[in-house]
Amino acid sequence: MLLDIKDLHVAIKGKEIIHGLSLQIAEGEVHAIMGPNGTGKSTLAMAIAGKEGYDVTKGDIIYKGRSLLEILPEERAREGIFLGFQYPVEIPGVSLTNFMRTAINETREYKGLPPMPPAEFLKKMEEKKKLVEIHSKLANRSVNEGFSGGEKKKNEIFQMAMLEPSLAVLDETDSGLDIDALKIVANGVNMLKTPQNATIVITHYQRLLDYIIPDYVHVLFEGRIVKSGGKELAMKLEEKGYEWIRND
Amino acid sequence: MKAFVENGSFKKKMTSLFKDCENTVFKNDTKYLSSLRYKSFQKFLELDFPTLKTADWRHTDLGPALSKDYLQYLNKDTEELDINDIFTCDVHDFETDQISLLNGWHVHTDEPLKQFPNGIIAGSLAAAMGEHPELIELHFGKYADYEKNIFHALNTAFAMDGVFIYVPDDLVIEKPIQMINIMHPSENLMLHTRNLIIMGKNSRLNLVHCDDSTNHQASFNNSLTEVFIDKGARIDYYKLQNLNNDSTLLNSTYFHQERDSRLMINSISLNGGLIRNYTHVILNGLHAEADIFGLYLMDKKQHVDNQVSVHHASPDCRSNEMFKGVMDDEASSVFNGHVLVDRDAQRTNAFQNNRNILLTDKAKANAQPFLEIYADDVKCSHGATVGQLDVEALFYLRSRGLSEASARLLLMYAFAAEIINKIGIDALRNRIDDMVKKRLRGELSICDRCVLHCSQPEQEVTFDIDLSKI
Numbered sequence: 001m002l003l004d005i006k007d008l009h010v011a012i013k014g015k016e017i018i019h020g021l022s023l024q025i026a027e028g029e030v031h032a033i034m035g036p037n038g039t040g041k042s043t044l045a046m047a048i049a050g051k052e053g054y055d056v057t058k059g060d061i062i063y064k065g066r067s068l069l070e071i072l073p074e075e076r077a078r079e080g081i082f083l084g085f086q087y088p089v090e091i092p093g094v095s096l097t098n099f100m101r102t103a104i105n106e107t108r109e110y111k112g113l114p115p116m117p118p119a120e121f122l123k124k125m126e127e128k129k130k131l132v133e134i135h136s137k138l139a140n141r142s143v144n145e146g147f148s149g150g151e152k153k154k155n156e157i158f159q160m161a162m163l164e165p166s167l168a169v170l171d172e173t174d175s176g177l178d179i180d181a182l183k184i185v186a187n188g189v190n191m192l193k194t195p196q197n198a199t200i201v202i203t204h205y206q207r208l209l210d211y212i213i214p215d216y217v218h219v220l221f222e223g224r225i226v227k228s229g230g231k232e233l234a235m236k237l238e239e240k241g242y243e244w245i246r247n248d
Numbered sequence: 249m250k251a252f253v254e255n256g257s258f259k260k261k262m263t264s265l266f267k268d269c270e271n272t273v274f275k276n277d278t279k280y281l282s283s284l285r286y287k288s289f290q291k292f293l294e295l296d297f298p299t300l301k302t303a304d305w306r307h308t309d310l311g312p313a314l315s316k317d318y319l320q321y322l323n324k325d326t327e328e329l330d331i332n333d334i335f336t337c338d339v340h341d342f343e344t345d346q347i348s349l350l351n352g353w354h355v356h357t358d359e360p361l362k363q364f365p366n367g368i369i370a371g372s373l374a375a376a377m378g379e380h381p382e383l384i385e386l387h388f389g390k391y392a393d394y395e396k397n398i399f400h401a402l403n404t405a406f407a408m409d410g411v412f413i414y415v416p417d418d419l420v421i422e423k424p425i426q427m428i429n430i431m432h433p434s435e436n437l438m439l440h441t442r443n444l445i446i447m448g449k450n451s452r453l454n455l456v457h458c459d460d461s462t463n464h465q466a467s468f469n470n471s472l473t474e475v476f477i478d479k480g481a482r483i484d485y486y487k488l489q490n491l492n493n494d495s496t497l498l499n500s501t502y503f504h505q506e507r508d509s510r511l512m513i514n515s516i517s518l519n520g521g522l523i524r525n526y527t528h529v530i531l532n533g534l535h536a537e538a539d540i541f542g543l544y545l546m547d548k549k550q551h552v553d554n555q556v557s558v559h560h561a562s563p564d565c566r567s568n569e570m571f572k573g574v575m576d577d578e579a580s581s582v583f584n585g586h587v588l589v590d591r592d593a594q595r596t597n598a599f600q601n602n603r604n605i606l607l608t609d610k611a612k613a614n615a616q617p618f619l620e621i622y623a624d625d626v627k628c629s630h631g632a633t634v635g636q637l638d639v640e641a642l643f644y645l646r647s648r649g650l651s652e653a654s655a656r657l658l659l660m661y662a663f664a665a666e667i668i669n670k671i672g673i674d675a676l677r678n679r680i681d682d683m684v685k686k687r688l689r690g691e692l693s694i695c696d697r698c699v700l701h702c703s704q705p706e707q708e709v710t711f712d713i714d715l716s717k718i
Contacts (some may be wrong), residue, residue: 051602074650094645
């Protein structure tokens, strides 16, 4: 088991948002988490990534056999957890190249490896940029600064490709994307899929799941998983709407 | 010859000092200089020292600095040190012509003032006072306001030495000139460094002005620089300040710009007990442009004060101010920008911006951008921000594997980089870039740059930003 979330309760500023959520994810699987706005989807993503202010009040998140609760966000990242942000942050003055080089080399240092040779790093950059059709100019610009919505999301997948995580949590990666950008992003995620890694796709709409085919679909409602099933569950949701869950 | 400047009866002491000088140090003064000194000294006596109630001084307390006893050198110390023995410049990767001052006095191996075949005259101001009275009379004391500012009056009364540079018309000087003022006193030192830079029509100069300490002795440098920029001339002026925690530097610069001239000044304050940069620019001809930039990285109880006054006296001019600072521990900063647009100065473009990051609850930043506009067709803006490092950006970086310390450094550096990137000389930019990174990592201290390594462990002063605390 790659990720084992056990009876997770998460509170923000003392207010509980997630009320006992359990989820198991094995290597090679793609899980979709769907649900209406404000049900705790992003809260779950932030709790996995370790953002300050998302307090786990009960339960546990076990990743590769080890509880994440006392582990800093950077260590989680170095252990292979990647969060694709719903709203990627603009960082003026930091180039994407410099950012990625620092990220990769700090992870390598953590693992006792020497820094990646510059030639190898640049080669990898070129390769991964192609994967998500990122323009070279973007790599030299400040991270996300002045990027369009589509460019920001492509940039998230580009970073994912560079960091090669074991577990990627993609939070509303489809929001704000036109259909072309959506296809590119989905294609990138599919290309990065291996039997060793797993992906959690968080989405409001079924649309993304036409391109990233999930093995499992979970419906999150008012801080709990209320339904789980195969990809057909997404179709049913699309057809009947979230009201169907509410009434069920 | 030495004199002591003591607390309490400062003006009395200065009066007796001035009398002593009249018959000795000032006896070779030209008539012009002599009368200027006398007038300035009278003004000094009439004016009051600023207190925390004085406008423009509300957040900068000179009290502690002025209450120390200082020694003032009235001529060059005879037991002069070889400057190369005490100081190696950190900005050495690029070739410059260096003019060095030690404790305010020009250091020279052959003649104090050189005239080069291309016509440039550079070296000691004291020598220029004697050798080029016509240039002195034309420019010295013409731009600095010694009638209203007590320190400028004091400087003008006691100005003895400093740097003099004259660039003739149409001369483009490729190699930057570097003026290094090294503070290496054996006792607390007060000095009134005076510099004069004259840029002929369509001339071009890159100037690097460094203020460095090489030991931990207290000092009070009341420095004043006048820069005349004639029609079509352009000067890029870089200030680099790396002084000890007991130093006080009043670094005042008056720029007088004629038509089509261009000024770029970038003041980078890395260390210093109290630094006050006063920059005054008058745009006195059509299409003159001034870019005024500054970066300050302060910690401990360091204080930096940037006073910028831009006077648009002609139409169609542009001025742009951008100052950025990071304050750690109990450090504090002041930005006071004043743009004055005359009634006739139509189509003025004037921008002011000050951004600050505070790393602790005790760090302080005061920003007072101010526009005074009498023309009706202008584009002016001002803005100021004081904030912390962006927590969202920190988490974003950490979620990719960067340690908190690295993420903070990267964000601070990125914040500073906007100012560093405005440095037009590649080698200098790279070098300053390096120094800023070192400063942010806590690795830059004045001792790194001094070959004496004199400081005993108990005296050692480091200038680190403590990353574990922030």
